[in-house]
Amino acid sequence: MNAKFDYGLTEVTLDALQNGVPLTMELTIRLEQNRRFLWDKEITTLKQRYELRYHALRRQYVVKYLNTDIEEFFLNLNDALNRLGNLTDFPLIDKHLIKKNRGSYWVYMQIYLDIESLPVPLRPIAYLSSQWRLSSSWYLCPLKP
Amino acid sequence: MSFETVNIKKKLTIGITVTLFVALLVSLLMIVDALQNSERFEHWYSGLLLINGLALLALLALIALKLHQLFYQVRQERAGARLTVKLVSLLVLLSTVPVSVVYYFSLGFLHQRLDNWFSVDIEHALRDAFDLGQAALETPRREALKQTTAIANQIAYLSDNEVALQLNELRRESDAFELTLLASNGRIIAHNSTYIDHLLPNLPNKEILLQFKHSNHYVNLDPIANQGLHIRIIIKLSNTQPVRLLQAIFPIPAYLRELTTNIEATHAKYQERTYLHGPLKISFTLVLSLVLFLCIFSAVWMAFFVARRIVAPLSDLADGTRAVAKGHYEKQLPVKRLDDLGFFSPIF
Numbered sequence: 001m002n003a004k005f006d007y008g009l010t011e012v013t014l015d016a017l018q019n020g021v022p023l024t025m026e027l028t029i030r031l032e033q034n035r036r037f038l039w040d041k042e043i044t045t046l047k048q049r050y051e052l053r054y055h056a057l058r059r060q061y062v063v064k065y066l067n068t069d070i071e072e073f074f075l076n077l078n079d080a081l082n083r084l085g086n087l088t089d090f091p092l093i094d095k096h097l098i099k100k101n102r103g104s105y106w107v108y109m110q111i112y113l114d115i116e117s118l119p120v121p122l123r124p125i126a127y128l129s130s131q132w133r134l135s136s137s138w139y140l141c142p143l144k145p
Numbered sequence: 146m147s148f149e150t151v152n153i154k155k156k157l158t159i160g161i162t163v164t165l166f167v168a169l170l171v172s173l174l175m176i177v178d179a180l181q182n183s184e185r186f187e188h189w190y191s192g193l194l195l196i197n198g199l200a201l202l203a204l205l206a207l208i209a210l211k212l213h214q215l216f217y218q219v220r221q222e223r224a225g226a227r228l229t230v231k232l233v234s235l236l237v238l239l240s241t242v243p244v245s246v247v248y249y250f251s252l253g254f255l256h257q258r259l260d261n262w263f264s265v266d267i268e269h270a271l272r273d274a275f276d277l278g279q280a281a282l283e284t285p286r287r288e289a290l291k292q293t294t295a296i297a298n299q300i301a302y303l304s305d306n307e308v309a310l311q312l313n314e315l316r317r318e319s320d321a322f323e324l325t326l327l328a329s330n331g332r333i334i335a336h337n338s339t340y341i342d343h344l345l346p347n348l349p350n351k352e353i354l355l356q357f358k359h360s361n362h363y364v365n366l367d368p369i370a371n372q373g374l375h376i377r378i379i380i381k382l383s384n385t386q387p388v389r390l391l392q393a394i395f396p397i398p399a400y401l402r403e404l405t406t407n408i409e410a411t412h413a414k415y416q417e418r419t420y421l422h423g424p425l426k427i428s429f430t431l432v433l434s435l436v437l438f439l440c441i442f443s444a445v446w447m448a449f450f451v452a453r454r455i456v457a458p459l460s461d462l463a464d465g466t467r468a469v470a471k472g473h474y475e476k477q478l479p480v481k482r483l484d485d486l487g488f489f490s491p492i493f
Contacts, residue, residue, distance in 0.1 A: 016420065019416055019417065019419070019420035020413050020414075020416040020417035020420060021417055021420060021421075053413075055409065055413065056412065056413065056416055057272065057275045057408075057409050057412050057413075058409065071368075072350075073350070073367075073368065074350070074352070075352045076352065079351070079352070115191075116188070116191065119417065119421055120179055120180055120187055120190050120428070121180065121421050121424040121425040121427070121428040122421065122424050123190060123191050124191070124194060124427075124428060124431060125424050125427060127191065
């Protein structure tokens, strides 16, 4: 599966990032089967977590894939965000687990900034500020088997 | 209801109330611990704050209820109601004023002391330490550049296949642990590494490759695949077409690598803490205010109970007097206490 996200980080979050606060994003992907006579059945849910951090001394942005502990380095914030925003060849599910004519399959995606991963003193402020509560709405796309 | 069940009910209520207060106190302690940057209660912080906030609102609601009850009794001119009001006001004043004074002073200490603790000089010192580390690595870098330039000169006029054959030998003769021949777009032409199980070569990213539009070489300390800092050197081969790049990766002495990594980590942490200075003050003020209000509300609520217990024998006495005045001589007064107020009841 390929997907592209556009990160609209607010001024407040950018300020925190430049000062060394790591931002953790969580991407939730849910695959549901739309059945004609029953409610939608959830087939699988995947969560991917990414951490974006700024290294002040080396002036680099580090993207860490928290699921695999792999780190990537960027000199430019836009490049780091582009990398975070591009999901390529993501293994969604095994082909044989999807039955062709049993209804349509839909992929739901949502990404949000995880406030619970922020340092403790920031959390109450983040919960109360709309500039910190960043999340996308649920994006929907059909799955073609 | 018999005397026994009333007693049990009272003891139960007291028991539950005390447990609740202890629980709230414990949760406040956990919140403070979470703010001390420890790992123990970190995950519960937001939840605990919410619970305490709700407990505060619940207490406020209970107090409002009791107040409403009291004023209703005063309006009904129940015996002892006015005395209860006076006693409650006195108790509230006695408990609220000292606590508020302590709160005010604590807040002052909080806001002043934190300001003195965080000085900018530490950040500069860490930056200087980092620069010092970079300077210490100047000699190894120059040496690495010299070796890589020598190799580049050797392979400049060789074809891609010839380079691939010689790469292993060239690497072994140098101190590099990895040699890669790249096209200008980053595509690998030939690759050789000390670690045979290193399947993925460490490729330079787009920004580094873009630099070669105007410059001929790249010398830097880069972190390599979870193994810490290494010296990465890329030289543009002085051949005509197509443009080729030679990348060599050299290790740096382990102790220097460790020192540099430590300085970087500490600097990052320090900068983060400095930024959190403001939010930390707000958090501490928030928790202190929570403690203040919980104490005051608890004291006020308990004042109602204490006042009632003190006034109860007097109001019973007054009720009994009124009953006698109206002609009901059979009224019995519960003789519960042997103190000053209970003294009157048996005489009655």
